Amino acid sequence: xxxxxxxQERPPRTTRPPLPPFTRETAIQKVRLAEDGxxxxxxxxxxxxxxxxxxxxxRSEFVNGRQEIIAFLTRKWAKEMxxxxxxxxxxxxxxxxxxxxxxxxxxxxxxxxxxxxxxNWEFAEDGLMRWRLACINDLAITExxxxxxxxxxxxxxxxxxxxxxxx
Numbered sequence: 001x002x003x004x005x006x007x008q009e010r011p012p013r014t015t016r017p018p019l020p021p022f023t024r025e026t027a028i029q030k031v032r033l034a035e036d037g038x039x040x041x042x043x044x045x046x047x048x049x050x051x052x053x054x055x056x057x058x059r060s061e062f063v064n065g066r067q068e069i070i071a072f073l074t075r076k077w078a079k080e081m082x083x084x085x086x087x088x089x090x091x092x093x094x095x096x097x098x099x100x101x102x103x104x105x106x107x108x109x110x111x112x113x114x115x116x117x118x119x120n121w122e123f124a125e126d127g128l129m130r131w132r133l134a135c136i137n138d139l140a141i142t143e144x145x146x147x148x149x150x151x152x153x154x155x156x157x158x159x160x161x162x163x164x165x166x167x
Contacts, residue, residue: 016049016127020095027092030127031099035087036154043073051130058134080105080115084148086155087119088162095123102167104141104148112146113138116167 018026037046047069056063056072063072077083085103092098099119106112117136124130147165150156 014126019127020123020125022092022095022097022123024089024092027089027097030097030123031087031089034099034129035085035101038085038087039083039152039154041073041077041083041152043070043077046073049129050132051124051128054128054130054132056132056134058132059136079107080113081108082106082152084150084152084155086148086159086162086165086167090118095125097121097123100162102162102165104146110143112141112143114141114145114147115139 018029022030034049037049040046047066050066050069053065054063054069056069058072061072063069080103083103083105085101087099087101090098090100097120099121100117101119102114102116104112104114115136115138117134119135120131120133121129122131148155148159150159
């Protein structure tokens with residue numbers, strides 16, 4: 001039986017392991033994969049981890065769908081230069097993971113910040129995130145107060161996490 005035109009135009013459904021329901025181990029893996037993606041600072045790549053109709057609340061901004069996610073992340077990383085992030089799994093239940101995070105960045109005037117926050121995530125059955133609710137606070141820091149000094153990109157495996165840093 002030939003596929004309908006709509007089915008042919010729709011992108012193939014993919015999965016993004018690990019899949020819910022999460023265990024402690026698979027939640028920690030999912031969080032690290034998200035951290036690695038965000039540390040790439042590649043909006044199009046990061047957006048693939050979210051459902052086509054994913055909904056976000058990020059500070060006071062509401063984002064809906066992958067195209068808005070790409071636009072949001074493009075603006076974010078143009079403003080938040082030399083961005084480096086650490087995430088840590090906080091709690092989980094079924095298809096939901098609560099995360100705490102901190103990231104460091106500077107603006108175009110060279111002012112450094114550490115941004116702290118919490119995120120609540122909900123995943124679809126295919127492992128793509130359908131909801132991301134983030135609360136974030138910024139703290140001005142001096143360059144000498146920075147703790148994240150690895151080369152841009154993925155945090156090295158031996159680098160301390162949030163708990164180890166006392167965050």
